[in-house]
Amino acid sequence: MDAAQAQLEREGVDASAPEPLLIARNISKSFGHVQALSDAYVAVRAGEIVALVGDNGAGKSTLIKVLSGAHRSDAGDIIVRGQRVTINNPNDSFDLGIATVYQDLALLPSRDVVANLYVGRELTSRGLLDRRKMTEEANRVVRQLRTNLPSVNTPVRFLSGGQRQAVAIARVVHFGAEILLLDEPTAALGVKESHEMLSLIENLKEQNKGIIVVSHNLAHVFRICDRITVLRHGQTVGTLIKEDTDSTEVVRLITGADLL
Amino acid sequence: MAASADKVKDLDAAAADTRLRRLLMQREVQLLLVLVVFTLLVRAGGAKGFLGPTHFPIFLSQVAPDMLVVIPMAMLLIGGMFDLSVTGVANLSVVLIGWTFSRLLGTLDDTLLIILVVAIGLTAGLIVGAINGLAVTRLRMNPLMTTLATWWMAQGAATGVAGGESRHNFVGAFRDIARHQPLQGLGEAFPFLQEMRISTLPLPVFYALIVIFLGWLVLTRTRFGWHIFATGSDRQGAALNGVNVNRVTLIGFIATGMAAAMCGIVWASRLTSAPPNTLGGLELRVIAAAVIGGAALTGGEGSVLGAVLGLFFMHMIRSATIQLGLPVYWEFFVLGAVLFTAVAFDAWAKRRADTQ
Numbered sequence: 001m002d003a004a005q006a007q008l009e010r011e012g013v014d015a016s017a018p019e020p021l022l023i024a025r026n027i028s029k030s031f032g033h034v035q036a037l038s039d040a041y042v043a044v045r046a047g048e049i050v051a052l053v054g055d056n057g058a059g060k061s062t063l064i065k066v067l068s069g070a071h072r073s074d075a076g077d078i079i080v081r082g083q084r085v086t087i088n089n090p091n092d093s094f095d096l097g098i099a100t101v102y103q104d105l106a107l108l109p110s111r112d113v114v115a116n117l118y119v120g121r122e123l124t125s126r127g128l129l130d131r132r133k134m135t136e137e138a139n140r141v142v143r144q145l146r147t148n149l150p151s152v153n154t155p156v157r158f159l160s161g162g163q164r165q166a167v168a169i170a171r172v173v174h175f176g177a178e179i180l181l182l183d184e185p186t187a188a189l190g191v192k193e194s195h196e197m198l199s200l201i202e203n204l205k206e207q208n209k210g211i212i213v214v215s216h217n218l219a220h221v222f223r224i225c226d227r228i229t230v231l232r233h234g235q236t237v238g239t240l241i242k243e244d245t246d247s248t249e250v251v252r253l254i255t256g257a258d259l260l
Numbered sequence: 261m262a263a264s265a266d267k268v269k270d271l272d273a274a275a276a277d278t279r280l281r282r283l284l285m286q287r288e289v290q291l292l293l294v295l296v297v298f299t300l301l302v303r304a305g306g307a308k309g310f311l312g313p314t315h316f317p318i319f320l321s322q323v324a325p326d327m328l329v330v331i332p333m334a335m336l337l338i339g340g341m342f343d344l345s346v347t348g349v350a351n352l353s354v355v356l357i358g359w360t361f362s363r364l365l366g367t368l369d370d371t372l373l374i375i376l377v378v379a380i381g382l383t384a385g386l387i388v389g390a391i392n393g394l395a396v397t398r399l400r401m402n403p404l405m406t407t408l409a410t411w412w413m414a415q416g417a418a419t420g421v422a423g424g425e426s427r428h429n430f431v432g433a434f435r436d437i438a439r440h441q442p443l444q445g446l447g448e449a450f451p452f453l454q455e456m457r458i459s460t461l462p463l464p465v466f467y468a469l470i471v472i473f474l475g476w477l478v479l480t481r482t483r484f485g486w487h488i489f490a491t492g493s494d495r496q497g498a499a500l501n502g503v504n505v506n507r508v509t510l511i512g513f514i515a516t517g518m519a520a521a522m523c524g525i526v527w528a529s530r531l532t533s534a535p536p537n538t539l540g541g542l543e544l545r546v547i548a549a550a551v552i553g554g555a556a557l558t559g560g561e562g563s564v565l566g567a568v569l570g571l572f573f574m575h576m577i578r579s580a581t582i583q584l585g586l587p588v589y590w591e592f593f594v595l596g597a598v599l600f601t602a603v604a605f606d607a608w609a610k611r612r613a614d615t616q
Binding site: 090106108109110111115118119120121122124127128129131158 | 490494498500
């Protein structure tokens, strides 16, 4: 498969379906002399899970960081709900309804699930915290995600890795994120927890979120994703529809073995 | 359906099982058990009246001035900061009170003069607290070195203003700040209060109760309190979530400075004299108490109840040493050993949690 064919592939995929929630195209970013991204492309629709795969250093994390406002791209377009936007910092990204859940979740370990869900946006009534309402809401959010937590009053430190991740996701969903960027959501999890996490991501899809998942685990990718965008050396080399491909082809795209 | 109901039941059972374990893992519960055991041991060791009806009210009035400081210090620690300057601030406030009295005694109405010296004392705390807070937030100075520096400056200013004198010419009514017993009248009406000596509790115990209540209210029932925890847990993360972390820190330092000044005011009133070395070791006493009570030096953890119990423990060790007739010189050894144990225990618990 050559570059032109890959280009056709991704255009073809996008033209037939509704307008994506988010498109990032021709994104380039360099750090000094290192060109981390040169022509990266990724798009996601509402109710769709797109996997972002590639070898170490292919630019996956950099692309996620550009979308979350942690890095500014040198060039390229970001289009959210049909509007061209600029993302200069994490707040811009948050305001656009884009939320990133990183591997190091930035949760407050000593605080319970409720406090973590509401940090910075606590509800009050008559000047004091409305703990009952926050607890009720937190229970509702947790139920909606169909994740099992012992209680929303449990300090996060007592939760497992998967449960913590669920809390981090619940937090961004609760504050209206429609586009979720998940960085290696199953990397630190055991087998059972990984499956719970994948189910949670599928629930998010049912709730019509647009989800971009960075993952190394192709079995997980194939279980949940609709499309797979492959990055190599900072370029998007292709976007494959899950039904049309298999892991062998994906691996060849990732490694560039198809060129031999 | 049935399977999921079973699963819920299992989760409930698991939750009930872990609830007891979690209760026992609470620092406040552990500390309370330690205090009870300690009291029984001291009593068994010969000090039969230890924390008994005669001793307890005296004990409370001894703890009270420190209690004013340990609460805001614990809140500062929870917010990820700490303040060494409290001893200097307290002594500065003592000396300024003595100095003002010596200058203005007789020129002003007594009540007015008392209000003035209290205001001057508190203002000193406010200013040093604000300097600490602004230095740490605006100038991004290190809190350890900043408050070490302001401690020395405040202490130096206290010594300088005192000029080698401890002034004794106070307005008589100033004693009431530390010595007035507000429940005296109630004690006459209800003899059992007199018998339990509750009616003899002096004002500082009530200041302490107010500070404890306010600390608890702010920390657990207000947005600001939750912001303190968030700031201490993850300063950048909290800021990204819209928490004004600099405001949290600044207010924390100001509150601690003013509490230290209030502690100085109580001591000046109790002693009716104003030596510049009235307080010694206040900073380490309250920081150690807060840490023993579960406040993390790294921020994000701790509670008002823990700080109260931690300070009780510090003072109980001191009282027990005296009442058991042990050499007082060993008091610091015991305090150090207790602190060492508390910190080692925290490190152990943290290691265990990390490997789980």
